[in-house]
Amino acid sequence: xxxKHVPVMLNxxxxxxxxxxxxxxxxxxxxxxxHSTEIVKRLSTGKLIGIDQDENAIKKSKEVLxxxxxxxxxxxENFKNIKNVLNTLxxxxxxGILLDxxxxxxxxxxxxxxxxxxxxxxxxxxxxxxxxFSAWDVVNKYSEKELEKIIxxxxxxxWAKRIAKFIVEERRESPIDTTxxxxxxxxxxxxxxVRSQGGHPARKTFQAIRIEVNQELDILKNSxxxxxxxxxxxxxxxIITFHSLEDRIVKDTFKYLNKDCICPPEFPVCTCNKKRxxxxxxxxxxxxxxxxxxxxxxxxxxxxxxxxxx
Ligand SMILES: C[S@@+](CC[C@H](N)C(=O)[O-])C[C@H]1O[C@@H](n2cnc3c(N)ncnc32)[C@H](O)[C@@H]1O
Numbered sequence: 001x002x003x004k005h006v007p008v009m010l011n012x013x014x015x016x017x018x019x020x021x022x023x024x025x026x027x028x029x030x031x032x033x034x035h036s037t038e039i040v041k042r043l044s045t046g047k048l049i050g051i052d053q054d055e056n057a058i059k060k061s062k063e064v065l066x067x068x069x070x071x072x073x074x075x076x077e078n079f080k081n082i083k084n085v086l087n088t089l090x091x092x093x094x095x096g097i098l099l100d101x102x103x104x105x106x107x108x109x110x111x112x113x114x115x116x117x118x119x120x121x122x123x124x125x126x127x128x129x130x131x132x133f134s135a136w137d138v139v140n141k142y143s144e145k146e147l148e149k150i151i152x153x154x155x156x157x158x159w160a161k162r163i164a165k166f167i168v169e170e171r172r173e174s175p176i177d178t179t180x181x182x183x184x185x186x187x188x189x190x191x192x193x194v195r196s197q198g199g200h201p202a203r204k205t206f207q208a209i210r211i212e213v214n215q216e217l218d219i220l221k222n223s224x225x226x227x228x229x230x231x232x233x234x235x236x237x238x239i240i241t242f243h244s245l246e247d248r249i250v251k252d253t254f255k256y257l258n259k260d261c262i263c264p265p266e267f268p269v270c271t272c273n274k275k276r277x278x279x280x281x282x283x284x285x286x287x288x289x290x291x292x293x294x295x296x297x298x299x300x301x302x303x304x305x306x307x308x309x310x
Contacts, residue, residue, distance in 0.1 A: 005105040007034030008240055008299045012286050013098060014038055016238040016306040022046045023095035026086075028079030028227070031104035033061040039098075040068040047071055049094070051085060053078045053128040060106060078128065080219040083226050093232040099223070100240045103127075103210060105298065115210060117202040120180040125206075125213045135209050139182060140175045144168045153245065154217070155208030162189040163205055179206075207243070217245055224253040228278055231309035237278070240304050247285065247303045254280050254307050278307040 007013070013035055017025060021044040027036045030052040040048045048071060052058050058076045065072050077085050079099060086094065107127070108116045114124035114135055125135040138150070147164035151157050166189035167176065176182050186202045187195060195201050211217060227237055241247040256262070257278035261270040285303035293300050 005032035005034055006296045006298070007038070008100060008296065008302045009286065009288055009292070009304050010035060010038060012304055013100075013238050013240070014042070016281070016286075016304065017096040017098065017236050018234075019043070020046065020095060024049070024091060024093075026051065026082065026094050026097045026227075026230075027100075028082060028097060028223075029100045030061045030074070031057055031100065032106050033064040035098055035100060036061065036072075037064060037068075040065060040071050043071050046095075047073060049085070049089065049091070050074045051077050051079050051082070054107065055129065056110065057104065057106065078219070080223045080226065082223070083230060086230055092230075094230055094235060095232050096236045096238070097227045097231065098238045098240075099227070101216065101220075101246055102242045114179050115206070117179060117183050117200055117206050120178055122178055123176065123182060125210045127214050133213060135213050136175075136177065138209050138212050139167060140171055150212045151205050151208045153208070154211040154243075155204035155206075156244070157204035157208065159190045160205075165189070182206075211243070217249065220246060220249045221253050224250065225257075228257055228307070228309065233309055235309045236281075237307045237309070238304060239306075240302050242301050242303075247305070250305050251285075254278060254305060257307065276310055279310055281306040281308055 019039060019042045021042060023046045025039055026049045027039065028051045030036055030050040033050065036048055036050050050061055050072060055076055058074055062074055073089060075085050103115055107113055111119050112121050114121040123135040123139055144164045147167055148160045151163055152160035157163065163186055166185050170176055170185045176185060183202045186205050190201050231237060239250045241250055258276055258280050259274060260276045261272055262274050263270050263272045282305050285305050288299040288302055
């Protein structure tokens with residue numbers, strides 16, 4: 001079955017970006033260009049810079065956005081390098097940036113990528129296949145303690161300890177090479193009577209390994225700080241997360257950027273000289289409507305936070 005990537009909270013994002021037809025916008029997570037197509041339609045003399053670290057997403061987006069090639073620039077990069085990307089293009093500041101984090105339906109659908117527990121493939125899960133480090137390295141080289149920690153932290157999987165133990169026992173015999181081999185170990189680790197509760201038994205562990213392979217949480221704070229630096233005054237930053245730890249990082253980084261001073265309370269006068277840089281437009285994150293969740297179940301855990309450059 002082929003999945004189409006349906007853009008999450010599309011109207012909320014378009015409104016959040018406050019698109020001006022002559023503005024410059026960055027979609028740091030092009031994916032299948034779902035959001036980008038709608039952004040670019042609203043531009044006349046403006047430009048859309050689309051970034052993705054996955055070369056297949058870049059190929060797909062070029063096809064989807066072919067009719068708008070006069071208004072789009074597509075770059076294969078990690079969005080953590082947004083400042084370099086803009087620098088190379090000779091662009092100083094932009095009017096809006098979107099980050100729609102995580103994995104796309106296209107990536108899950110691509111047989112050989114190893115993102116999906118429903119397809120038998122080599123353990124890979126790299127969004128950028130230029131990187132050497134893959135899911136195979138995590139599963140076969142991490143210590144039991146390291147495996148338990150990532151499965152617990154990034155997968156919020158309560159059977160993390162057992163899954164880590166079973167993985168280490170299994171690989172003593174021979175390496176775990178494929179997604180289905182890993183699924184079978186996870187199934188053995190989770191007691192039979194709870195295995196059918198809460199979706200596929202491998203879902204949380206696969207999510208954890210993917211986050212680790214792509215360093216999705218490690219790069220987030222600095223990426224937000226970099227994005228904030230390249231925003232024009234009144235420019236908007238829209239970030240969609242699908243994981244509570246990701247959302248926590250976005251919330252805390254927005255709060256930091258929103259502060260006028262970060263000196264300890266006992267300091268009589270400010271010595272840090274930090275100035276407020278970002279106004280938070282969403283005290284609470286925007287979540288998808290019930291209708292959206294019904295038509296696109298992938299949107300269920302999405303949270304959108306929006307900031308405006310001061
Ligand atoms: C959820 S999808 C985006 C879908 C897109 N908004 C759409 O409507 O089609 C996330 C995309 O971001 C990309 N991505 C994730 N982390 C990235 C990073 N650090 N740098 C660049 N691209 C990244 C993934 O490769 C994937 O294609």
